[in-house]
Amino acid sequence: NDSAKPKYYVLDMFPYPSGAGLHVGHPLGYIASDIYSRYKRLKGFNVLHPMGFDSFGLPAEQYALETGQHPATTTEKNIATFKLQLDKIGFCYDWDREVRTSDPQYYKWTQWIFLQLFNSYFDTKTNKAKLVTELIKTFETEGSTNNQQRTTDNFTAEQWNTFSKKEQEEMLMNRRLAFSKYGEVNWCEALGTVLANDEIVNGVSERGGHPVEKKKMRQWYLRITDYADRLLEGLETVDFSESMKEMQKNWIGKSEGAEMDFKIVRRESSGVNVDPASKEAPTHDSPLTTHDSPLTIHASPLRVYTTRPDTIFGVDFMVVAPEHELVSQITSAGQQVAIDEYLAYVKSRSERERLAEAKTITGCFTGAYAINPFDGREIPIWIAEYVLAGYGTGAIMAVPCGDQRDFAFAKHFNIPITNIIGAHYNGEEANSTKEAVLENSGFLNGLLMKDAIGIALKKIEELGIGKRKVNYRMRDAGFSRQRYWGEPFPIIWSDGIAIPLDAEELPLELPHVDKYGPGPDGEGPLANIKEWVDVRRNTPDGVFNTNTPQGVFLQEGRRETSTMPGYAGSSWYFLRYMDPHNNQTFCDRKASDYWNQVDLYIGGTEHAVGHLLYSRMWTKVLFDLGLIGYDEPFKKLLNQGMIQGSSRFVYRILPTYLIQRDAELDNYESKLDPIFISKIQYDGIKDNNIDPVDFLLARSEDEGINKWFFEKYSMDKIGAAVTPIHVDVNIVNGVELDIEAFRNSRPEYKNAILVCEDGWVSHPGGKFTLYISGAETEKMSKSKFNTVNPDDLVLKYGADTFRMYEMFLGPVEASKPWDTKGIEGVHRFLRKLWRLFNDDIKGKVWNEDKATDAELKVLHRTIKKIEEDTERFSFNTAVSTFMICVNELADLKCHKKEILEKLLILLTPYAPHIAEELWHQLGNEGSILDANYPSFNPALLVESTKEYPVSINGKLRTNMQLALNLEQPQVEELVLQNEIVQKWLEGNQPKKIIFVKNKMINVVI
RNA sequence: GCCCAGAUGGCGAAAUUGGUAGACGCACUGCCUUCAGGUGGCAGCGUUCGUAAGGAUGUGCAAGUUCGAAUCUUGUUCUGGGCACCA
DSSP: OOOOOOEEEEEEEEOOTTTTOOTHHHHHHHHHHHHHHHHHTTTTTTOOOOOOOOOHHHHHHHHHHHHHHOOOHHHHHHHHHHHHHHHHTTTTOOOGGGGGGTHHHHHHHHHHHHHHHTTTTEEEETEEEHHHHHHHHHHHHHHSSSSSSSSOOOOOOHHHHHHHHHHHHHHHHHBSSSEEEEEEEETTTTTTEEOOGGEEEEEEEEETBBBBBBEEEEEEOOOGGGGGHHHHHGGGSSSHHHHHHHHHHHHHTTEEEEEEEEEEEEOSTTSOOTTTTTOOOTTTTTTTOOOOOOOOESOHHHHEEEEGGGGGGOOOOOEEEOOTTHHHHHGGGGGGHHHHHHHHHHHTSOOOHHHHHTTSSSEEEEEEEEEOTTTTTTEEEETTTSOTTSSSSSEEEETTTTOOHHHHHHHHHHHHOOOGGGGGOOOSSSOOOSSBBOOOOOGGGGGGGGHHHHHHHHHHHHHHHHEEEESOOOOOOOOOOOOOOBBBEEEETTEEEEEEOOOOGGOOEEEEEEOOSOGGGOOOOGOOOOHHEEEEEOTTTSSSOOTTTOOOOOOOOOEEBBBBOTTTHHSSHHHHEEEEESSSSSHHHHHHHHHHHHHHHEEEEETTTTTHHHHHHHHHHHHHHHHHSOSSSSSSSEEOOOOOEEEEEEEEEEEEHHHHHGGGTTHHHHHHEEEEEEEHHHHHHHHHHHOHHHHHHHHHHHSSSSSHHHHHOOGGSOOOOEEEEOOOOGGEEETTEEHHHHHHHSGTTTTTTOTTTTTTTEEOOOOOOBBBBOOOOOOOOOGGTOOOOHHHHHHHHHHHHHHHHHHTSOOSSEEOOGGGGGHHHHHHHHHHHHHHEEETTTOOOOOOOOOOOOHHHHHHHHHHHHHHHHHTEEEEEHHHHHHHHHHHHTTOOOOOOHHHHHHHHHTTSSHHHHHHHHHHHTTSSOOOSSSOOOOOOGGGOOOOEEEEEEETTTTEEEEEEETOOOOOOHHHHHHOOHHHHHHHHOOOOOEEEEEEEEEEEEEEO
């Protein structure tokens, strides 16, 4: 933390230490960051390159639930495995700075930062977080002014002072950055627990397939929406990929539009407008006067949000989210049954499903109407799941001619469609253009839609029926989980008031539990530990009281039983690395000022919207509170691609007769050896629709295919099925199956019969033949048997080969399938490099002779290219450059220390072990990491001539060696004399000759 | 459904600013070294016509801009990723 050198902070996204250990996909980003760290160090920087573990999380808890092992134990074990694996690859992490989010000494500060969030509010005047204590002061003297917070529950100073303690706390809670309110969770009654979206498949729980429904529970949230604008603006100042920025922008989803109020009317008598059994919708032009029942105007209006107020005359119906509070109030008696049924259906569906299955159209008419304020039309109000309660006002005005979803809905329920865009609407699909001229649109007629937006908005505001409104798709981040393995909240509930612990009481350690099942009433496992939950705190005066900052004596309370989500610890870990052992503060200001922002952050795109947004928000809050000096944590983000697994398949052919379990064949497994057919036969069967039975019959001629079976049972009575089965990629060489290894992989494959590529049948101890397996690219995963363990490769080829091969696969950002085969090439390169220094027979061959110009040229071309490629993270081309360099030096028979020594320094970030070893063989003391990075001398690469490509009409025809100082006229003259050019000219003059110096020549004829 | 990214030999890929498409590596073929295998070395290797010289063609598909397009523009097809409690 103390250095005269410029600093450089290289950070990897820290891993969740899963039990499966590392596969070859994980180290990709780590290798890139390690190369860059070493490179920066050689370039004279003070480099911070730490590593740690995101060790709280659901999988460990799930595992605990199944096996009874404490998550702390399994986590500890998994971390040990991870570290062992990482160390084998030779990463230069500063393990002295390791952090673990589940370590009490770490989460002490996660809890502490949570308290800062709890004790802060967002001041909309300054767009900054401020302390709640300041807010209380202004409340006492000025009341709430509504320009300091976004909430609308306003009061005067007098009112504030007469509020009860509880009422005051409620007002404050509505403003805190970390706050608690009732929110919906996925509740699974059968499991008695709250489920993550990921734990729900097709609307039922992944475990056990039990129904899941929405349930309102008290939850903690972070008021990230207040930071929406700053999170958007901050994107302009950071170096993230465009797609990453785009994803964040979409997530935040800022849109500008209007909120409008519509009067609601309804008739009290039942079944007047609509037969509940019919899907037929009422039409807006059915005159109210034909109905004899009294018309009532509902007290509160329907508030909708729209980005297109210009389409107000095209509104044919309204859609309200099923959860909307108005639904129960406005539903007519006649529609009550239908609405209730619909609500029950919606309750069973997750939000993701509702959006994803937008194609299936569902909805229900409420029996109420909204009145269009401009033309008085009655607009039927429906509820439908495609409108979400959480976005906008939870209600929309539907314009079927302009919005595809509205259009589909109108078509489905036979709602008449008003066309306000003339020929732009074809009746077949909606058109969301803004370029059309409005028709059937009252005072907006004849206006271009994009101009009409502003005019309509102005009118709406003038009439006082609505106002401009900026909306965000992003919602406040849910911050509590009904789980065990996470940070406990430093909060005590007493009489409905959330009381924060004092900083001195942190960390609030996670208590030990014996069971990891849920607590009562949907609470987390912590609720089961009564002695932990019920608190009486000793105050200095010796009474079982607590003196809160607000001056209330607390007799007893109940701890918050939910825990923080996975992203809590990862939202600030980059700060802890700067000052990991400090027990006075989360990170000393001096340390964070010195290391400042993360210069290079490397990780996967999967964190685009979660982790990256949360950590950006936390950084902004800490900045606002003056605890750190910058409000964007990551200067540059590099996303590594995913390494996909290459799965291999064998094709098992199985008579379906066996599946029917004939009594005689109960023990078939012992008699019938599994039969596998090769890829070519599988394709043949599939492509030509061959009946697998016919195939088997034909093969049964061969000895060995369970002759007894085919003799005993007539094959035409039984069918057969072919199933592709994953086979461990590690026992397949390319696509060629290692038959022996396959037979040994599972007991039931011991006597497997393999119908091989050439048609020969392989049985145990039989002919040597070739079985080609099928191949497919999929996500790397244990269950698909396509994982490749880096340990095996490091053992076989060494860490340097492994590192360079991972880089050589392709650009870091690209996703690519793993193929171990090519690793030989990189290994050969390193051996070839070694032979520049040492001969297998002669031993040492390097010498101290003076380098020739040709050798220097090779070296300096390499210096230039390696530096350029490393700087732009093009590690794959850098590896190629090293190969070219070594090939050329070998061709030149160059064994000169003067050249090789510099090459080693260039190589050391990529292949640190061999570089260090050879560095010492050359007689150097100390680590090669302390060497001076060689500087590139352009003078050595200056050429006097160039081999120009000469094209005729853009097609390359020949090359010409020309002096570089030649200008156009001289070049033209020389080109015209060229034999091949003359041949193509056939005696004519060219139209023109294009000459780009140092590039090419093109003759146009 | 919405959003984003990508598509180049048998395979992974390169081409940094519109200027010699396929660098580098794998696989494959032939040869040298060896008793043999491995290692190491030399040569060939987009497709196609041709003994060769040489020609035609070629960066998912279709069109356009340009002396010149993998690269720019428009449309289109396919593939991968993300879309609020796995991490």
